[in-house]
Amino acid sequence: MASFKGSKSIGVLILLLLIGGLAGSAAADAASPYLPFVKSTASIGFNPTTLDLHFMTFTVGFKMTLSPLTALGLIIGYWVYRKL
Numbered sequence: 001m002a003s004f005k006g007s008k009s010i011g012v013l014i015l016l017l018l019i020g021g022l023a024g025s026a027a028a029d030a031a032s033p034y035l036p037f038v039k040s041t042a043s044i045g046f047n048p049t050t051l052d053l054h055f056m057t058f059t060v061g062f063k064m065t066l067s068p069l070t071a072l073g074l075i076i077g078y079w080v081y082r083k084l
Contacts, residue, residue, distance in 0.1 A: 016077040024073020
């Protein structure tokens with residue numbers, strides 16, 4: 001079986017952050033009927049902006065919505081990455 005020791009790549013970090021963020025968001029959705037404060041969110045980023053050059057259209061945008069449990073999931077994902 002392959003080991004992740006010594007293979008700390010950016011791809012592994014991104015994968016663990018995605019898994020942690022998704023798990024935190026799922027936990028927030030599941031816990032929100034019982035603990036309403038976990039559903040509070042903050043949005044970070046900018047709205048899509050379009051540059052139209054008549055022969056090409058280019059759109060750029062980024063938005064991330066964080067809840068307390070999503071942030072916790074991201075932190076745990078980073079912690080797991082550091083422990084590999």
